[in-house]
Amino acid sequence: MPPKMMPFEEALTFFQTCLPTLVEKETVPLASALGKVLAEDIVSPINVPPAANSAMDGYALNIDQASEHADTKQTPFQVSQRIPAGHAPSPLVTGTVARIFTGAEIPLGANAVIMQEEVRVNSDDTISLLRLPSANENIRPKGQDVASGQSILHSGQHLNAMDIGLLASIGINRVTIFKPLQVGILTTGDELIAPGTPLQDGQIYNSNGPMLQGLLTQSGYQVIDVTHCLDDKAATESALQNLANKVDIILSSGGVSVGEEDYVKDAIERNGTINLWKVAMKPGKPIVIAKVFNTPLIGLPGNPSSTLVTYHWLANAALKRASGQAIQRPKPIPVKASFSRNKTISRDEFLRVSIQNGQAKPHPQQSSGALLPACESDGYLHIPAGFEINQEDSYDFYPFSTF
Numbered sequence: 315m316p317p318k319m320m321p322f323e324e325a326l327t328f329f330q331t332c333l334p335t336l337v338e339k340e341t342v343p344l345a346s347a348l349g350k351v352l353a354e355d356i357v358s359p360i361n362v363p364p365a366a367n368s369a370m371d372g373y374a375l376n377i378d379q380a381s382e383h384a385d386t387k388q389t390p391f392q393v394s395q396r397i398p399a400g401h402a403p404s405p406l407v408t409g410t411v412a413r414i415f416t417g418a419e420i421p422l423g424a425n426a427v428i429m430q431e432e433v434r435v436n437s438d439d440t441i442s443l444l445r446l447p448s449a450n451e452n453i454r455p456k457g458q459d460v461a462s463g464q465s466i467l468h469s470g471q472h473l474n475a476m477d478i479g480l481l482a483s484i485g486i487n488r489v490t491i492f493k494p495l496q497v498g499i500l501t502t503g504d505e506l507i508a509p510g511t512p513l514q515d516g517q518i519y520n521s522n523g524p525m526l527q528g529l530l531t532q533s534g535y536q537v538i539d540v541t542h543c544l545d546d547k548a549a550t551e552s553a554l555q556n557l558a559n560k561v562d563i564i565l566s567s568g569g570v571s572v573g574e575e576d577y578v579k580d581a582i583e584r585n586g587t588i589n590l591w592k593v594a595m596k597p598g599k600p601i602v603i604a605k606v607f608n609t610p611l612i613g614l615p616g617n618p619s620s621t622l623v624t625y626h627w628l629a630n631a632a633l634k635r636a637s638g639q640a641i642q643r644p645k646p647i648p649v650k651a652s653f654s655r656n657k658t659i660s661r662d663e664f665l666r667v668s669i670q671n672g673q674a675k676p677h678p679q680q681s682s683g684a685l686l687p688a689c690e691s692d693g694y695l696h697i698p699a700g701f702e703i704n705q706e707d708s709y710d711f712y713p714f715s716t717f
């Protein structure tokens with residue numbers, strides 16, 4: 315009797331939790347941390363900015379002192395100091411103003427900055443205010459961006475260029491990250507040849523190998539080896555053993571269904587353990603998570619769209635966990651369906667759809683063997699098992715860019 319398929323949501327939780335972190339931490343210069351997974355929580359040791367500063371080129375003044383004059387427009391104020399950015403100011407001399415530039419520290423005793431466009435410079439180098447600024451106008455307070463003691467970044471998050479800038483702004487030049495997860499890819503099948511070679515009868519090009527390499531690289535993983543092996547018991551075992559010696563985790567495509575030619579599953583059964591096989595999802599039912607030659611393995615089905623969908627939805631979650639990343643389910647966008655279907659199926663379905671006039675329109679070709687439909691679509695419309703599709707009802711849409 316075939317094994318029961320695990321419901322999709324249960325399988326997702328399993329993939330999110332079944333692996334430990336497989337990578338070590340290291341401390342690297344800030345510039346090398348781009349795209350890596352942060353391995354420490356970051357609490358700012360300083361205020362950013364460290365002191366109140368001017369948002370404009372103009373004049374710093376004390377509005378309480380300035381407003382004592384009946385007509386500020388006519389009152390000349392002495393300019394008692396000049397404060398460029400990067401130079402420490404002296405306390406403001408009572409009754410005067412200070413020439414100040416954008417980013418320069420506000421002198422003690424000043425409580426507003428007036429833009430230079432709003433003053434008149436008199437012939438004796440005094441200035442008159444064309445209007446009285448309000449309290450704290452054009453002053454960027456100390457800690458406006460980041461407060462000392464504030465928690466700003468968390469272990470498990472991918473560092474993007476903004477995060478690198480933020481770390482630099484609090485004075486950090488070295489940061490502890492997880493070393494990139496090292497992945498080995500195994501594609502299987504007698505029918506497959508590498509692109510660049512003429513096709514013989516019965517052959518097709520190996521598209522999953524390059525696609526998986528691309529998906530892994532885009533996610534920041536290090537692809538150490540891409541191996542192809544023929545449908546042969548000994549070749550499959552030796553390819554798996556060879557990869558297991560080199561990498562943190564193996565990602566395979568094909569050979570996990572029920573046929574006599576499905577050698578990956580057999581090799582695992584002889585040299586390891588299968589933790590999960592078969593998930594109630596369409597496409598992508600036969601997917602394996604296992605340990606072989608003491609190395610974790612995720613075995614994706616060979617049909618290219620099944621490979622893509624199972625990578626995005628399940629392998630991705632396990633790889634994130636193994637690489638030290640915090641796991642969040644991709645965020646759905648509710649979108650109305652452009653069509654109805656009163657048939658229900660017993661698997662969660664991931665239709666490749668495009669968004670047209672605000673509605674999700676399924677690609678007419680949903681075969682798991684076809685990849686062009688995914689390239690021509692915007693993302694997935696998730697139809698849970700047992701659901702009909704009613705035109706005008708909203709379903710969860712996940713753009714490909716969220717994976």
Ligand SMILES: Nc1nc2c(c(=O)[nH]1)N[C@H]1C(S)=C(S)[C@@H](COP(=O)(O)OP(=O)(O)OC[C@H]3O[C@@H](n4cnc5c(N)ncnc54)[C@H](O)[C@@H]3O)O[C@H]1N2
Binds near residue numbers: 506571
């Ligand atoms: N009797 C049954 N047959 C099948 C079942 C089943 O439950 N009972 N499940 C079907 C489903 S669903 C899928 S998905 C596939 C999965 O099969 P495998 O993972 O074992 O993959 P293969 O048989 O090796 O290949 C399937 C298909 O994909 C093509 N392929 C494989 N690798 C690549 C590659 N690297 N690049 C491009 N194309 C690839 C291969 O030529 C086959 O056409 O099993 C069904 N059968």
Ligand code: MOO
Binds near residue numbers: 595
């Ligand atoms: O699950 Mo298979 O991926 O339907 O073709």
